[in-house]
Amino acid sequence: LKNYSFKDFKSDYDHHVGQFSQAIIDFPWENETAYALWCAQTFYYVSYSTRLLALSAANCSLEQNSFHRRFIDHLGEEKGHERLSINDLKAIGRTIDSLPELPETAIFYQNQYFWILQRSPLSFFGYVLALEGMAVQAGGNLYQRAVKTYGPKASSFLKVHSEEDISHLETALNQVKEMSGEDLYHIAQNMIQSCLLYTATLAHIVQITKAEESVRLAA
Numbered sequence: 691l692k693n694y695s696f697k698d699f700k701s702d703y704d705h706h707v708g709q710f711s712q713a714i715i716d717f718p719w720e721n722e723t724a725y726a727l728w729c730a731q732t733f734y735y736v737s738y739s740t741r742l743l744a745l746s747a748a749n750c751s752l753e754q755n756s757f758h759r760r761f762i763d764h765l766g767e768e769k770g771h772e773r774l775s776i777n778d779l780k781a782i783g784r785t786i787d788s789l790p791e792l793p794e795t796a797i798f799y800q801n802q803y804f805w806i807l808q809r810s811p812l813s814f815f816g817y818v819l820a821l822e823g824m825a826v827q828a829g830g831n832l833y834q835r836a837v838k839t840y841g842p843k844a845s846s847f848l849k850v851h852s853e854e855d856i857s858h859l860e861t862a863l864n865q866v867k868e869m870s871g872e873d874l875y876h877i878a879q880n881m882i883q884s885c886l887l888y889t890a891t892l893a894h895i896v897q898i899t900k901a902e903e904s905v906r907l908a909a
């Protein structure tokens with residue numbers, strides 16, 4: 691743990707974010723129920739992004755000032771992003787009220803309160819890197835598929851996040867590069883858990899769409 695280096699981190703990152711990105715590319719974006727449920731899950735966890743960034747910023751020590759400032763800068767950029775998902779849902783004729791929050795989605799963001807408050811505010815970088823890393827590796831592909839299937843008005847969340855997150859990822863990785871030992875190890879553990887939990891959410895959505903499909907075929 692004390693010897694955990696950026697090289698170790700990079701190999702964990704490549705492996706887990708790579709698998710996560712593959713899972714999201716394999717997701718049935720062209721299935722409307724799957725897309726609607728994904729937009730809803732995105733709304734549920736993104737609604738907590740600004741809260742989690744504020745919590746991380748507030749818990750940084752004076753020695754962690756560069757991280758404190760980065761969390762605050764990032765907070766400004768995330769403001770209102772949950773509305774994008776609501777607009778995308780509206781464009782395909784769906785509303786959030788009819789789309790439940792899945793337990794995997796709840797655990798995905800609820801887990802961050804443990805990392806930030808019980809381990810270190812810096813560990814929140816693991817969550818950020820999992821999401822931004824995946825967005826950079828897979829975002830463009832997803833956006834094009836969503837636009838083709840549902841049109842640009844229903845793809846605003848993917849548009850914003852396949853474009854913006856490329857510069858975000860560079861900044862985040864540069865900041866992590868300076869770190870080692872326990873702080874970096876916590877970031878890595880949180881990154882791995884976040885990749886697994888998000889992938890579990892995708893699997894649950896696929897399970898729901900398959901169940902719906904078999905009901906339709908039986909009818």
Ligand SMILES: [Fe+2]
Binds near residue numbers: 767771851
């Ligand atoms: Fe965002």
